[in-house]
Amino acid sequence: MSADFGDDVSYLTLLPISFIFVFICLISILKKKSKDVMAGNELFWDDHNLQRLRCSVKNYDWGKIGSDSEVYRLYSANSVSNKLDPNKPYAEFWMGTHESGSSYVVKKRNILGNAKCGDSEGDTLKAWIAKNPNVLGNKVVEKWGYDLPFLFKVLSVAKTLSIQAHPCKELAKELHKKDPRVYKDDNHKPEMALAITKFEILCGFVGIEDLQKILKGVPEISQLVGAPVVDQVLNVTLEDGEGVVKAALKQLFTHIMSASENVVAEVLSQLISRLRKKEDLTSEEKLVLRLEEQYPGDVGVLAAFLMNFVTLNPGEALWLGANELHAYVSGDCIECMATSDNVVRAGLTPKQRDVKTLCEMLTYKPGRPNILRGFNVEGTEGRTTRYRPPFEEFEVDHCDLPEGTSTKFPAMAGPSLFLVTEGTGTISTTPFSMENIRVGDVLFAPANTKLSIASTGKRLQLYRAGVNSKFL
Numbered sequence: 001m002s003a004d005f006g007d008d009v010s011y012l013t014l015l016p017i018s019f020i021f022v023f024i025c026l027i028s029i030l031k032k033k034s035k036d037v038m039a040g041n042e043l044f045w046d047d048h049n050l051q052r053l054r055c056s057v058k059n060y061d062w063g064k065i066g067s068d069s070e071v072y073r074l075y076s077a078n079s080v081s082n083k084l085d086p087n088k089p090y091a092e093f094w095m096g097t098h099e100s101g102s103s104y105v106v107k108k109r110n111i112l113g114n115a116k117c118g119d120s121e122g123d124t125l126k127a128w129i130a131k132n133p134n135v136l137g138n139k140v141v142e143k144w145g146y147d148l149p150f151l152f153k154v155l156s157v158a159k160t161l162s163i164q165a166h167p168c169k170e171l172a173k174e175l176h177k178k179d180p181r182v183y184k185d186d187n188h189k190p191e192m193a194l195a196i197t198k199f200e201i202l203c204g205f206v207g208i209e210d211l212q213k214i215l216k217g218v219p220e221i222s223q224l225v226g227a228p229v230v231d232q233v234l235n236v237t238l239e240d241g242e243g244v245v246k247a248a249l250k251q252l253f254t255h256i257m258s259a260s261e262n263v264v265a266e267v268l269s270q271l272i273s274r275l276r277k278k279e280d281l282t283s284e285e286k287l288v289l290r291l292e293e294q295y296p297g298d299v300g301v302l303a304a305f306l307m308n309f310v311t312l313n314p315g316e317a318l319w320l321g322a323n324e325l326h327a328y329v330s331g332d333c334i335e336c337m338a339t340s341d342n343v344v345r346a347g348l349t350p351k352q353r354d355v356k357t358l359c360e361m362l363t364y365k366p367g368r369p370n371i372l373r374g375f376n377v378e379g380t381e382g383r384t385t386r387y388r389p390p391f392e393e394f395e396v397d398h399c400d401l402p403e404g405t406s407t408k409f410p411a412m413a414g415p416s417l418f419l420v421t422e423g424t425g426t427i428s429t430t431p432f433s434m435e436n437i438r439v440g441d442v443l444f445a446p447a448n449t450k451l452s453i454a455s456t457g458k459r460l461q462l463y464r465a466g467v468n469s470k471f472l
Contacts, residue, residue, distance in 0.1 A: 050427065050435060051128070051444040052108075053417075054078060054121050056094040056101035062159040063091025069156035070196060070332040074421065077440020095152040095417050095442050095465075097126035100184060100341045103442070125444065137447025139472050140414045143392070150394035152417045152465040153335040155193075160291060161328045162349030163202070163300045163307075164358075166191065168322035171361055172342050182352060183342050190391045191337035192319040192372075194398070194463075195312035196421070199331030202287075202307040204324055205253075205366045208236055208245055214284075214305050220271040221302065224263060225255035246364040249306075254359040256302055257346050265297040284309055287329070291348065300327070300347025308368055315398070317372040319389035323361045334419075336465045338393040374398070383407040392471040397464040399453065401425065406454035414467030416445040423460035428452050437462075 057075045066072055066086035071093045076084050078093075094101030104121040105128045122128070126147060129135060133146045140149065166189035167175055175183035193199065206214065215221055215230050222230045233248045259267075272292050275285050287309055291301045307325065312318060312333075320326050327348060345351055346358040374385035377397060384399045384407060401407060401423075409416075418427070420441045428434040429449055436456075437443070445451060453462070 049446070050429065050433075050449075051125075052106040053095065053103045053125060053442040053444055054080065054106055055103045055442050057090060058092035058094065058101065059088050060091035061089055062157060062161055063089035064156040064158040064332075065089055068158070070421075071154050071156040074154055074419070074440050077438070078442060089158070090156060092156075093154040095419060096150065096339060097124070097129065097148045098151050098185075098339050098341060099126075102126065105444075135415055135444075135446035137414050137472075140447065140467055147339065148415065148417075149339055149392075149467060150465055151337050151339045152419070153337075154196075154332070154419070154421075155328065155335050156332050157199075157328050157330050159294050160202075160330070160348055162343070162345040162351065163303055163325065163327045163347035164343050164345045164349075165323055165325050165362060166320075166337075166340065167342055167344060167361060171323075172340065175342065175344075175357070185340050185342060187338055187340040187342070188322045189337050189340035189342055190319070190321050190389070190393070191335060192317055192387065192389045192391075192394070192396065193312070193328070194317040194334040194336075194387055194396055195314050196332040196334060197314060199312040199333045200329035201310045201312065201318060201326060202304055202329060203310060203318065203320060203326040203369050204308050205249055205306055205364065206308055207367045208233075208238065208249075211249070211306065211366065212236075218271070218305055220267045220274075221256070221305065223270075224259055224267045224302065225252060229255050245366060249364045249366060250359070250362070253303065253306060253362070253364075256306075257299055257355050257359055259299060261297070261299075264299045264302070268292065268297055268301055271302070295348045298348055300349075303347055310369060310371075312371070315373065315385070317374070317387045317389075317396070318369055319372065319391070320369075321363070321391075323363050324365075325358075325362055334396060334398075334463050336394045336396050338391065379410055380407045384409070388468060388470060392468050394465055395468045395470075397466075399460075399462050399464070401453065401455035401460040403455055403458050406452065409451040409453065409464070411448045411450045412466055412469060413472035414447050414469075416449075416464050416466035418443045418445060418462055418464050420460070420462045423455060424457040425453060425455045425460040 055078055063069060069090040072090035075093050095103055103125040105123050105125055107122040130146050133141055169188040172188050173186040176186040212234050215233060229252055233252050236245055236248050275289055288301055288304055291304055344354050344358045346353050346355045372387050374387045376382050377384040377386045383401055384397050386397050388395045420437050420439055422439060424438045426434050427437050429451060
């Protein structure tokens with residue numbers, strides 16, 4: 001046997017052994033990488049990984065029932081439970097880090113990591129972010145710490161919500177310290193509603209001239225608060241200063257909301273009897289009759305006369321600042337707000353009321369609200385519309401992709417939450433990280449992540465909530 005032939009035999013013998021050794025090393029590295037990523041070890045953390053979320057639902061009694069509810073449809077697709085009660089109301093679908101409705105990071109099936117078969121819930125999103133704060137981006141961490149500054153929701157409203165307002169930061173701190181059971185955090189709660197269906201809202205006070213016409217046409221209000229209070233409003237002119245207008249409006253609203261239950265019930269009985277005999281009702285009068293059916297004898301029925309009654313069409317949005325009076329009436333909407341659950345209520349509710357606080361905190365700015373219709377996001381080929389309120393904490397995008405189309409989301413300096421509301425598609429951060437998406441999927445995207453999204457069905461619709469890019 002020649003020496004060359006012996007060398008070939010040795011080489012052939014060692015080659016498979018080398019392959020086995022390399023394979024074992026790769027398996028060990030992959031196992032360690034998987035465990036370290038699960039543990040939040042930044043050494044192996046990919047800053048651009050998308051995280052799937054399991055989110056929370058609220059079954060408030062004002063929500064739409066079962067399959068009539070957009071919240072039910074999305075939550076049933078997002079949830080792993082097959083035991084949802086179709087006879088219950090499904091009011092709110094929460095996506096975010098607030099403890100009142102936590103979202104959970106999904107742990108994917110991972111053979112190398114020895115995870116149990118099938119996806120399961122891991123850390124809350126808040127706990128996961130605390131382990132991986134780099135996903136927020138430096139500007140967000142510097143401004144708001146290790147938490148999402150916004151809360152993302154879907155609402156399905158069958159019955160009017162309470163007449164309410166959300167406190168500013170200063171008042172929120174006072175209320176939380178005074179009664180943390182009711183006011184669960186110390187943050188303010190500016191918010192924005194984006195209509196999915198026709199969406200009705202009572203918001204803010206009508207302009208002074210409209211208010212004067214209402215008072216002349218609704219004698220029951222004069223009966224409740226007294227002629228002097230009504231006369232003060234009727235004598236206000238456009239030339240009077242802002243302070244005079246606010247003072248008159250505050251006095252009128254406070255007198256209405258502070259009236260005794262017996263007096264309110266008697267006045268409402270007379271009002272409803274008169275309206276039912278009237279042939280040509282205004283939209284506001286029709287609404288008052290609806291509210292009386294939902295909340296018989298409630299002072300909020302009368303207060304509705306003072307408020308703007310707005311109907312948003314799908315794709316229209318309305319924002320509400322702190323200390324602004326409002327009540328959602330009916331419909332389905334996307335909602336985004338600063339991360340808070342503080343509500344001060346005074347009417348149209350069986351829940352605890354704080355009439356004194358509400359009447360003191362309101363801005364009393366009269367006039368119609370601003371309706372947002374959004375603007376096209378540059379670089380998305382007209383597929384994405386952005387709704388940007390005047391608040392630092394959040395903005396919302398709506399992406400609409402017909403079958404076979406695609407778009408890109410440019411990198412943002414803050415984190416984003418994505419919700420798929422219709423269709424199927426794919427989402428990717430690189431050509432090698434494509435994930436399938438469908439109705440009900442909710443994904444967390446870290447800061448500075450570029451995304452490509454494509455539709456694989458008839459139509460893909462999704463919404464993105466993120467920190468207001470104007471302030472980043």
